[in-house]
Amino acid sequence: MEPVIHAATIQKIYGNRTVLDGVSLDLFPGEIVGLIGPSGAGKTTLVKIIMGMEAAKAGQVMVLGTLMPNRAIMTKIGYMAQSDALYDNLSAKENLRFFGQLMGVTGSKLDAAIAHVAQVVNLTDDLGKRINNYSGGMKRRLSLAIAMIQDPDVLILDEPTVGIDPELRQQIWAELNSLKDQGKSVLITTHVMDEAERCDRLALIREGVTLAAGSPKALETQYEVDTVEQVFLKAGRLQDAHTSNR
Numbered sequence: 700m701e702p703v704i705h706a707a708t709i710q711k712i713y714g715n716r717t718v719l720d721g722v723s724l725d726l727f728p729g730e731i732v733g734l735i736g737p738s739g740a741g742k743t744t745l746v747k748i749i750m751g752m753e754a755a756k757a758g759q760v761m762v763l764g765t766l767m768p769n770r771a772i773m774t775k776i777g778y779m780a781q782s783d784a785l786y787d788n789l790s791a792k793e794n795l796r797f798f799g800q801l802m803g804v805t806g807s808k809l810d811a812a813i814a815h816v817a818q819v820v821n822l823t824d825d826l827g828k829r830i831n832n833y834s835g836g837m838k839r840r841l842s843l844a845i846a847m848i849q850d851p852d853v854l855i856l857d858e859p860t861v862g863i864d865p866e867l868r869q870q871i872w873a874e875l876n877s878l879k880d881q882g883k884s885v886l887i888t889t890h891v892m893d894e895a896e897r898c899d900r901l902a903l904i905r906e907g908v909t910l911a912a913g914s915p916k917a918l919e920t921q922y923e924v925d926t927v928e929q930v931f932l933k934a935g936r937l938q939d940a941h942t943s944n945r
């Protein structure tokens with residue numbers, strides 16, 4: 700099966716700092732892959748390189764069989780950035796309408812898409828409110844709705860559930876699982892270990908390298924622990940020991 704995203708040996712340097720040092724990642728149709736790692740590990744940088752928004756020093760990225768960066772492919776990816784990019788003076792509905800049209804969704808399809816994504820993130824009753832009256836969590840939810848507006852085959856979500864309460868987080872995961880059942884693919888970065896456990900596969904990134912990769916269960920077996928959090932801690936300690944022995 701062809702991967703939807705194929706990132707090969709990505710290297711990124713900012714100034715004199717190597718932020719990504721040969722990271723590879725594949726995302727296949729119908730799977731949810733989680734990127735986990737501490738703050739500063741390089742997750743957002745990798746996501747931006749995959750999107751074609753940042754240039755890598757070395758390595759290459761293919762999305763839907765096309766070498767990135769490629770502007771046309773970007774409209775086929777539902778992308779939710781770590782910081783919200785919304786029009787504060789417009790209502791949520793106007794934002795959805797604007798971004799939907801940008802993605803080529805129009806007419807009655809756009810109306811139906813707005814109704815659907817608003818319901819997924821529980822904003823149906825707040826669609827008429829202007830964004831400057833929205834809370835931080837509401838803005839995250841609207842950003843997620845915008846990422847899903849064109850019903851893309853691939854979703855790239857950078858910490859989508861920050862500031863979102865547990866009940867709604869469950870609802871969002873139900874939607875992600877339903878997208879996956881339709882053969883769509885999701886790449887998600889998260890700090891929430893309970894979310895990491897829900898991914899089909901994980902890549903643990905730390906200090907710009909992939910420490911471990913595999914399904915949550917396979918990683919727990921490999922590291923002889925019971926949770927992904929413990930996998931992460933153990934893999935981190937092993938990396939530190941290895942680095943200090945060099």
Ligand SMILES: Nc1ncnc2c1ncn2[C@@H]1O[C@H](COP(=O)(O)OP(=O)(O)OP(=O)(O)O)[C@@H](O)[C@H]1O
Nearest residue numbers: 713714718736737738739740741742743744745781
């Ligand atoms: N534009 C930039 N210029 C210089 N350094 C940068 C830039 N963007 C990111 N960095 C650095 O690259 C490293 C990786 O950052 P990145 O945002 O990818 O981490 P992250 O894993 O997404 O962290 P978080 O979980 O906190 O979002 C950090 O040390 C950060 O300071």
